[in-house]
Amino acid sequence: MGWAQLTAVALVVLEYGLKLVAVGTVPENRRPSSSSAWLLLILFVPVVGFPLYWLIGSPYVRGxxxxxxxxxxxxxxxxxxxxxxxxxxxxxxxxxxxxxxxxxxxxxxxxxxxxxxxxxxxxxxxxxxxxxxxxxxxxxxxxxxxxxxxxxxxxxxxxxxxxxxxxxxxxxxxxxxxxxxxxxxxxxxxxxxxxxxxxxxxxxxxxxxxxxxxxxxxxxxxxxxxxxxxxxxxxxxxxxxxxxxxxxxxxxxxxxxxxxxxxxxxxxxxxxxxxxxxxxxxxxxxxxxxxxxxxxxxxxxxxxxxxxxxxPSGPGFPSEPNLRVFTALVHQATETVALTSPYFVPDESLLSAITTAAYRGVRIDLFVGAEADQFLVGHAQRSYYRALLEAGVHIHLYPAPAVLHAKYLTVDDTVAMIGSSNMDFRSFALDYEVMLLAFGGDLVARLQANDAHYRAISRELTLEEWRGQPWHHRYLDNVCRLVSALM
The missing domain is CATH 3.30.870.10 (Endonuclease Chain A)
Structure with missing residues (x-):
């Protein structure tokens, strides 16, 4: 066997050895959707997947x-x-x-x-x-x-x-x-x-x-x-x-x-x-x-x-405090939940909390832009609309060309959160954010009044309309959803 053949065999053994290691290490302390996306990239396009994972694979800061x-x-x-x-x-x-x-x-x-x-x-x-x-x-x-x-x-x-x-x-x-x-x-x-x-x-x-x-x-x-x-x-x-x-x-x-x-x-x-x-x-x-x-x-x-x-939250907080609070408050809702986020790409726990609350009879209002200013996140966000609409969530599309960039949440008539955090993977783990939780005063009522303003100028998306989306639009949305999980 010549040097060229030996080199080729060695590279194949190395590639499969690294893939085997990745299968057992990538999922550690990582949400399932992110693990699946990274493993698909590493297994099918290793020349891209391995360097990218080495560069940005960890969702947290070290040192x-x-x-x-x-x-x-x-x-x-x-x-x-x-x-x-x-x-x-x-x-x-x-x-x-x-x-x-x-x-x-x-x-x-x-x-x-x-x-x-x-x-x-x-x-x-x-x-x-x-x-x-x-x-x-x-x-x-x-x-x-x-x-x-x-x-x-x-x-x-x-x-x-x-x-x-x-x-x-x-x-x-x-x-x-x-x-x-x-x-x-x-x-x-x-x-x-x-x-x-x-x-x-x-x-x-x-x-x-x-x-x-x-x-x-x-x-x-x-x-x-x-x-x-x-x-x-x-x-x-x-x-x-x-x-x-x-x-x-x-x-x-x-x-x-x-x-x-x-x-x-x-x-x-x-x-x-x-x-x-x-x-x-x-x-x-x-x-x-x-x-x-x-x-x-x-x-x-x-x-x-x-x-x-x-x-406060961010890569210095591996426990993802903002995500946990969002999810816990939605689970507590008995009457209403209103969420406003320019980038809505929930993880499994938050999506489950929202749809479960809707199935329980809680009115859920989600305010998002009709057109996102970021291609990848905008299409990833759209991939969640069907599950939300089927659960009974009311999706209000803020009219373009304006970009709805406010970030807040109200639950029933009791508690509110407002700050810098989007409801997406970046804000849960990769970006330093800060949110304020408040209760006992008038902030909830004033944010609900702001919701009424948004609702008056927005258009509500229906399940029938969404089911009529072309297949290639849905395909693009789902690809972007998978890619967004890498971030």
Missing amino acids: RRHEVQTRVNRLLAEHTGHRPTVPPGADPSDELASVLRMTRRLTGMPCVTGTDEGLLGDAPQTYAAMAEAVAGARTYVHVEFYIMAWDETTDPFFTALAQAVRRGVRVRLLMDHLGSRKYPGWRAFRRRLTDAGIDWHLMMPIAPLRGRWRRPDLRNHRKLLVVDGEVAFLGSHNMIDPAYGSARNARAGRRWNDLTLQVRGEIVRAVEAVFATDWYLETGHNLTPAQHVVDAPSLVPGGPAHAMQLI
Whole structure:
């Protein structure tokens, strides 16, 4: 046997040996759909599957970021261990109290009090409210957004930051590297931040020539603002014009429609803890918590005061807290569930919870865009419509060309969640996210009023209409569903 034949035999043995190893290792601690997709790719296209799995196969971070997040969760649990499961005056059901205990165990974040200072949808209005809060800053401002750009719409906010620096306020800013760099004016934007005296840093930077490399599929998708530890904003708005810097989008009327919540009270410290963790991960510097007394408001049903719990999640949280809370709350529903997500690609547990609730007689309303802005996710999302419609879920298609980008959930008339997390595989495991759970106040009713607005301008998809979809559309949807499980 010649060298060529020996080499060929060795390569075949190696290939099948690696495939055999993959069959027993890929499924470990991974959802079945993801395992199946990875194994299909590895077994049928090994020249692509093996390198890709080595690069992005793990849904979690390792090394320093994982260690820091674990340590932070432990420190939070230690420093808040004296606090009760729910704040005085809160009266959750036994089922909801169990969710609060679970979330605290997974993230270290206790349930505290906070006041709803306003629900913001219109982008200029949102940035104006943020600028107003910054204008009142005395000591510091902490800014963290997945996407940022200094454009005509966001100028009031960045001008307020620059003016705050001139007053002696310390402004710290974090933005995701890949999330922000693709938009117009990237280089000029960074220079303007530096010239304004803003202490800015990139999250999850990818700069191999400078020795900074991160997996490109793991990103920080959070959107939050904290001023003096007293007021905070969190939601789905990125800090960019609603047309996302595209003249073509602007001409076509394509705008991203979002929802952000402004809060005060004890919950602000939790938001600040999330920023402090991300700041340390990117800079190595510890931030001293704000030293001020926050009065706990009286929890009056239907008022602005709420019991609130912050739910950070991401690749530093292998337990996937956001997914677990979504699923647990849907299982608890007895009357209504309303879900709004621009990217709806549920895993098996969430899909089962939603369809089971619908079969139990719970009214389920799902608000999604008629047209997605991302090809792969949009078609993967469509692959779930038949199962949802057959279970009786009401799917409301928000009219194009607008992009419905809000992310929130309400269950019965009792509990709400709002924040940055989509209901897809990326937000469950690959992206750093933050959601706020609230109950006991008026937020649920106001989000339900927002649902009524969405419902009035949307079109409800019917099962009969969906069954009439061409076969090649369904084929494409199912292929994208399989591919999405790799992410």
